[in-house]
Amino acid sequence: MEKKADHCMIDIPTLAQELRVELSSLKSPAEWVAGGSVQPWIFVDKVGESTRSLDPHEYVPQFVSIGPYHRTGDLAREANKVNYLGDVLSAAAADSSAPMKLEDYLSELAHLEHSARRSYVHSFDIPSGEFVRMLLLDACYILVRFGDVLGRRPAPPQPDMANGVVPAGHRVVPTEERRAPSADQRENVAVVRDVLYLAENQIPFFVVDKVYELAFLDGKTRAVDAIARYVHDLLRWTGYTVATPTVVAPPALRPQPANLLHLVHMHFTPTVLTSGKRSRGGRPVGRWRTATEYYFAGVRFKRRALSTDGGGGARSILDVKASRGGGTLQVPRLSIDDQTWRLLRNLMALEQSNPEAAGTHVTAYCVFMSQLACTARDVELLSRRGVIVHGLGNDEQVAELFANLCKGAVFDFDEADQNYLRPVCQTLERRFRSRPRRWMAWLKQKYFLNPWLAAGLVAATIGLACSVIQAVYSVLGYIKPGN
Template identity: 80%
Template sequence: MGKKEDHHVIDIPSLAQELRVQLASLKSSTERVGGGAVQPCIVVDRVGELTRNVDPHEYVPQFVSIGPYHRTGNLVRGADKVSYLHAVLSAAAAYSGAPLDLEVYLTEMALLEGRVRSCYAQSVDIPSREFVRMLLLDACYILVRFGDVLGRRPEPPAATAANGLAQAGNRVVPSEEKRKAAVVDQREAVAVVRDVFYLAENQIPFFVVDKIHQLTFLDSKTPALEAIARYAHDLLRWTEYTVATPTVVAPPALRPEPANLLHLLHMHFTPTVLSSVKGSRGVFGGGRPVGRWRTATECYFAGVKFKRRALSTNGGGARSILDVKVSRGGGTLQVPRLNIDAETWRLLRNLMALEQSNPSGAGSHVTAYCVFMSQLACTARDVELLSRRGVIVHGLGNHGEVADLFANLCKGAVFDFDDAYQNYLRPACQTLERRFRSRPRRWMAWLKQKYFINPWLAAGLAAAAIGLVCTVIQAVYSVLSYSQPGN
């Protein structure tokens, strides 16, 4: 009998070479080009199924696709993107006496292909020719929409359209055709902001947009980031989510470049406590474990007062909705007002998705805030209480609907309440928990809420207390008169 062929022979040199290529790719994806320091890489990843199952529409574009994950059907918007490419080339011709050819743009995109592919956590099965074309068209689309390429600032989508007006005598009235056109443009502007800025899966790396801007304006000292960051700042300020001006608009030497447009929005949501504490474990760590967080109703019955904290650029004000503040004894909880509209849940969920995919590079402070609010406002009574205090403003049908949305906000998110580095609100939660566990404070809060709110009940309670004291004094004197009749 002949010797059987060995089917378990392993080509060790070939396997080693394959792993070396993967290691080299991993190293290049974690290094910032132009500098020697290794930075946490922000990748574009697909949202996990446990999170997506709550509401899949919150993560999928409905008007335009950016990047490789959702290039299907009408979402590609090929004709629109080609027209925006024409606008970029026209701007380059107007700005420079010797504008670059289209071939130069494509060549530069081809040189960036490997670096761009490493920014996607999922494999991208698109041929190089289509991939380079996608990068060029998507970057031009973003630049024209938000990068001030045509020499004018785009208005935030929620602003009232100024066009679509016609003169009628001394009155200004909207013409029917222009009014309809303005409505269509407004809806399109809202849809573009929603798909391009808010969605974690619908992104391309920002350095691609910046490269197109550099090629278009060769001698310009103003980077693409400045115009787009101003637009993002105005958008978030109008929605009253944040008034912060992050370091992205600082001098270029101090400016960290965002990984993509959603990451640019995320950079506005840094709590002031993170910048002041510097992430010290000695400050954040220690103390009683947080355990189960308390609802707004439970905190209220423990004597906690809720106050709306105004957004302000001053040193002592809140800079974003994440700047929750609690008094030293836990008697007052100041929460910035959260204006809930049709896009609030989409923005918060996608910011959390960005953090879930990039825990080292993006942190977890938006997730911590969302978990805190989902515990604080998880019932209709909680939402009603916070609405009366001005902490929550919504236009939905009822408080129960808002409570259900809060309760499902963090489904599928991985988060450790007691991790000092993940939960920046851990000290505030510990203070509230100590307040809740203090029985004397809870009894005093119960007395105030049951008797002192109604002035008649308060007067009756005071009269009863005075009568009780007088009765005790009378009883004491009666006993003394019997035991010491001479006195």
């Protein structure tokens, strides 16, 4: 019996059209427009397993979820978000005689659904209606919490760092929130931690901006201005940075964040990158050394103050500076609490997922600090110099956290475009390899720091000189007895 071949009908034109649509969708998210400038696209991605395996709690929300990655159970906070939607609609009604209807918000966000989905590396099996609802509620939650929608949030005060002690608790809440009951303060801390600091817990900022635009039709302010004020005051109060949001990409136009963590990241731009000065020559870096090793090579550590007056002060904790000969290393003070590691690790996660768009400067700083302060002796030395201030259990615990800070991160020490601290490391390495300087530093640390040892060394030197002179005269007297 003859066996018939199976035939399958393929609609070639339809299949080709589907592939064209997919190709066009791959090209379009490569760039995004920000304030009239074209910027690389920032994606929201899951943190890699090799990175999160060390401490997965640093990347997972514990109070509220924003976006689709952790939208489960109590983290959704649906009731709170619906209440905040009501706050936004009420504020919009008070601001305009003809406010937008709820249907208008949903309709406008429906047009943004495709772009919003493409902002995530992973795809989600969420129906369009649920996805648009999530975007609207999450945007309203962000605007009420951080966007000054209710018009009642003053700037937070400066922290009290008297005697070098980090204030108790988390340094994140503005004035009226610090006067709230302790339960409300804990909630405020949790919201800042989950919404601002977590790389996976984000929605595209253009969604937030669209909701703000629909709520306040006068166009006098943008969502980025309202939220950036809160973020700027928060980071200034915590002592991480006093800089304004900056994007290192020409032309230097008004930056637009891709999400809230990216807005935080834009405050952490080293001055050397904004000035355009970047060294590409010199010998290979090899590796950084510990603070103790540099100290025994004669390097003095000095705290560099944050300043906005343009007088040469640091703008953020990333502005590490070495003197010409490497004799002094100026490092901005890093005030450490249990949120410091979460912030730095998630900023690194943002850079690891978007190296071309976000850069690698936070990663470079974290690698530098993880090697500089990886032992208890290093942490003790840097603490004495005012470079590190912490309220944790002991120096050994802090050193262990520093040593594990960059586990799983991909970073090239010798790549000038990745490592903005490469010139600093080259200067310190030249200092470390200079034997005369190391000998002088050894003598200074071993003898001249102790006045009794210094006096003994001077006395021994004088005695040796006298013995040599006496020996010379004895020889001369033997050779020329008449003189």
